[in-house]
Structure formats: C-alpha cells, structure tokens
Amino acid sequence: MPKVVIVGAGPTGATLALLLARRGISVTLIEAARDFQRQFRGEGLMPSGLDALAQMGLDSLLQTVPHRPLSAWEFWLNDRRLFRADEPLGSARPCTLVSQPPLLEALVQAAQSKPGFEWMAGTAVKDLLWNAERVVGVHLANGRTVEADLVIGADGRASVIRQRAELDLKTQPKSIDVLWFKLPAPEGYEADNRFCTVVKGGRVFSLFHGAEEGKMHLAWAISPDEPTEQKDWAATFATLVPPEFVAHFRAAGDAIAPPIRLSVLVGRCPRWHRPGLLLIGDAAHPMSPVRAQGINLALRDAIAAANHLIPILKTANPSALDPTALDRALVRIQAEREPEIIQAQKLQAHEASRGEMLRRFGNLRQGLSAFSPVVGPLVKRVWIQQQQPLREGITLAQLEV
CATH class of the missing domain: 3.30.70 (Alpha-Beta Plaits)
Incomplete structure (x- = not known):
C-alpha cells in the first residue's frame, strides 16, 4: 500500500488523514505539539465548513465537542447600533463556534481506529528526505526518518515543510x-x-x-x-x-x-507542490482573520485533496503507483482550490478596508451613527448580500470518494 505522511494535525491535516485512513490508505500524521492546547485556535465554522464536515460524515462527531451557534451579527458605531443581522442569514445552518482542541482530539481518535493509521505527537519534522528532485519522506528531530510516497504539509502559516521545500509565500502588506x-x-x-x-x-x-x-x-x-x-x-x-x-x-x-x-500573516504560494509533496491549508495560503475563513477553507482543501489523491493511492501494490500521475494530481488540486482562495482573500481585504475607513474618518463614522435608523437597513441588506460567498463558499467542494 502506498504511504502518505501528513505534517500538522490542525483541521486540514487531521480531516485529510481521517479521510485517507477510512479508504484504507496508509497514513502517518505527525504533530510537533504533544497536545492540541495551543494558546489560540480559530473557532468559527461558516455554513461552508459545517457542510464540509457533514460531507465527511462528521456531524455526529461535532455534536460531541463544545460548540455554540451564533445568534446574530451586530455593528456598533460610536455607541449606536448600525444594524443587527440574525443568523442564519438565509443559510441552511448558522455560523457555529467550535472548540478546536477537543475536535482535533476526536478526529485523531477516529483515525486511530483504522489499521493503516499512525499517530506521532510531540515530534517535530526537521527536514525533507529527497531522492534526486523528488520528496520521498521526512527527517524527524529525534533522528528518525519516515519514508513516504507523498508528503503533505498542513503545518500552518509558519510551515516548516514549505520552507524546506523552498516554496515561496507571497505575502500581502501587513496592516494589523x-x-x-x-x-x-x-x-x-x-x-x-x-x-x-x-x-x-x-x-x-x-x-x-x-x-x-x-x-x-x-x-x-x-x-x-x-x-x-x-x-x-x-x-x-x-x-x-x-x-x-x-x-x-x-x-x-x-x-x-x-x-x-x-x-496577522496573509498570503499565498504561487506553487503548492513539488514532486512528491503538497501544501494545503494555511501552509499554502494563510488567511486573514476576517470572517473566520481559515478553518473553513482548510476543510474544503481536504475534500479536494481526497478527491484527487484517493483514486491514485488506493492500490495494494506500491510498485504500481505512478509518480507522474500522482504529481499531476497535485497540480490539479492547486488549480481547483486556488480560485476560491484568491477570491476569498480579496473579499476579506475589501471588508477590512471598510473597517479601516470607518476607523480613520470620524466624520463618516459620526454621520452613519447619527442616521443609523435610516441608513442601517440599507447597509444591512448590502452587507448580508456580500457575506454569502464567504459563508457558503465560492467554488464547489463536493466529496466524491
């Protein structure tokens, strides 16, 4: 059976590892931290992220971890409410806050029930293992080497895998x-x-x-x-x-x-892959915190990766694996996911610029506040309409395997 190494057990890595392990593919999931109790983890699941978990068959798992739906969105200017928009804003489900540490623990626990899954916590990846121009595994900080037919970097915005693969990250100007x-x-x-x-x-x-x-x-x-x-x-x-x-x-x-x-680091890699290696999630495209896109796009990345990789990897004989076909799949994954990432980052930047304009121009802020009963309903309608792509997703993400 071909072997996959996934580095990083955040939402991207943990869900993709579970999807692969469920299909009988040998997966080693490596996480540098000993547990999931980081100082900060994003909590916002938009309808698109909730839909991704549902497609993965994880609705019941989500119910076992602390979660809380949002009731509404409110905007306040100078002590006056501009408008309130009640969830679910026309969506099938309301935006829901979920505690990531127990969610990730539950995902890993589910994967551990599969025979081809290996969990390595508290283990940092030091470098990539190369054979000529192809990535064929990872070197760990404890001196161990883990060989693989495919290495997936899901290790976040400060990705070691991205750095070791020398894949550039083009960042947006830092503003906050x-x-x-x-x-x-x-x-x-x-x-x-x-x-x-x-x-x-x-x-x-x-x-x-x-x-x-x-x-x-x-x-x-x-x-x-x-x-x-x-x-x-x-x-x-x-x-x-x-x-x-x-x-x-x-x-x-x-x-x-x-x-x-x-x-806050926002950017995108022009290239997400090398032969034998793929970046996904924040490793490939760190997102702004505006409207909680990171975890939702990461889950959709995992769906696209599973769709393209499982048909190629699901073979009993590793010698039958076609490296060229695998590398072509990596190109297709980026091509499928990149348009949504580009558009989501543009929408996030647009919304952030409106907030910055209100912060800087007191007269504008005062005018909107003073006339909020009149302008508030119009601003609300426009805002709700503009939120739909960030809530529902911009491109199709349908689990097919």
Whole structure:
C-alpha cells in the first residue's frame, strides 16, 4: 500500500488523514505539539465548513465537542447600533463556534481506529528526505526518518515543510496584529450570542461568546508596531464597548486574561507542490482573520485533496503507483482550490478596508451613527448580500470518494 505522511494535525491535516485512513490508505500524521492546547485556535465554522464536515460524515462527531451557534451579527458605531443581522442569514445552518482542541482530539481518535493509521505527537519534522528532485519522506528531530510516497504539509502559516521545500509565500502588506482577550461572559449573553463589531474612538474590535462555557472573547486590532504595554484593559474597554456591556467591563478588572498577540500573516504560494509533496491549508495560503475563513477553507482543501489523491493511492501494490500521475494530481488540486482562495482573500481585504475607513474618518463614522435608523437597513441588506460567498463558499467542494 502506498504511504502518505501528513505534517500538522490542525483541521486540514487531521480531516485529510481521517479521510485517507477510512479508504484504507496508509497514513502517518505527525504533530510537533504533544497536545492540541495551543494558546489560540480559530473557532468559527461558516455554513461552508459545517457542510464540509457533514460531507465527511462528521456531524455526529461535532455534536460531541463544545460548540455554540451564533445568534446574530451586530455593528456598533460610536455607541449606536448600525444594524443587527440574525443568523442564519438565509443559510441552511448558522455560523457555529467550535472548540478546536477537543475536535482535533476526536478526529485523531477516529483515525486511530483504522489499521493503516499512525499517530506521532510531540515530534517535530526537521527536514525533507529527497531522492534526486523528488520528496520521498521526512527527517524527524529525534533522528528518525519516515519514508513516504507523498508528503503533505498542513503545518500552518509558519510551515516548516514549505520552507524546506523552498516554496515561496507571497505575502500581502501587513496592516494589523490582533490582541486576543478572554474574560467571563456577561449574564445572559450566551443565550443571545451576538458577534459584535465595534468602531469607536479610532478603535476597531469584536466581541462574542466563544465555544468555551462562560467565556467572552475580545479581538482588539492594533498596528504591527503599536506597543502593548500593560494597561487597565477593563477601564479602556468600558469606554468603548456598547452601553449594555459597560458595567460588566468596569467590574471585570483582573478577570480579563492577559492577551495573546496574533501576528496577522496573509498570503499565498504561487506553487503548492513539488514532486512528491503538497501544501494545503494555511501552509499554502494563510488567511486573514476576517470572517473566520481559515478553518473553513482548510476543510474544503481536504475534500479536494481526497478527491484527487484517493483514486491514485488506493492500490495494494506500491510498485504500481505512478509518480507522474500522482504529481499531476497535485497540480490539479492547486488549480481547483486556488480560485476560491484568491477570491476569498480579496473579499476579506475589501471588508477590512471598510473597517479601516470607518476607523480613520470620524466624520463618516459620526454621520452613519447619527442616521443609523435610516441608513442601517440599507447597509444591512448590502452587507448580508456580500457575506454569502464567504459563508457558503465560492467554488464547489463536493466529496466524491
């Protein structure tokens, strides 16, 4: 049986490993971390991501891990609500927040029940193993070598596999970082879990109830060179949040956890593959945090990869594997997925530019706020229409194998 090595057990790597293992393909999934409890993992599943999991037969698995649907999206300018848009915005399912660590654990556990699956946690990949111009495996930091007919890099935006394969990442100009805070959620917020985007006083931030019980998240946009020395965050936020949250933030004090600083990297590799090697997910195209596209596009990458790879890899005799056919499949995977990635990044940049315009131009912000009862419904209709590609997906992603 041909062997696949997948490096990185995030949503992309874990779901693709499970899909391959279910089809009887030998898969080794390698993860540098010993567990899935990273400081930050995105939680937002759009209808497109939920559909991808459903196609993989993972609806029931999703129900076993902490998850929470969003109730609505709200936009606030200068203490006045511009509009509220209730989920599911015409979709079959509402945007849902899911706790990634238990989801990934459940995916790996499901794959471990398959005879051809090997799980290697707490093991870093040091380099690629080459035979002439072809990748034929990986060198691990512990000195072990794992040979493979195909290596898949799903190891995120700082991908070691991408670097070792010398595949360029063309990045977009860096405009923001994000400080990510957690604090106790206000009473009653869980029952009406709105994703609130706030623009006030030259600041843009979002707050919502996460998948974790009783926890509010706050994402605070800053410039990359902005200092983040310790300050009274509770008092700062209390001057900016919507009026209903002011008392809660004033009382929050030390309950606000120190923030995690996320360096926002957005870009795309012109080429996702070498002979015997494929990049997918954030390794090939790190996404902006705008509208939570990363995990959703990663799941759709896994579907495309499975469709093209399983028919070639599902052979009992490794010597019968045609390397040329395999490499052609890698080209087709990029060709299929790249148009959606390009368009999604354009839509994310467009939405981010509108937020930046509101942040910079106080007169515009004040005008929209003052006339929100009149302009709010129109802005809402336009916004909902523009969200559909980012929610439903831009191209077809249908699991066929």
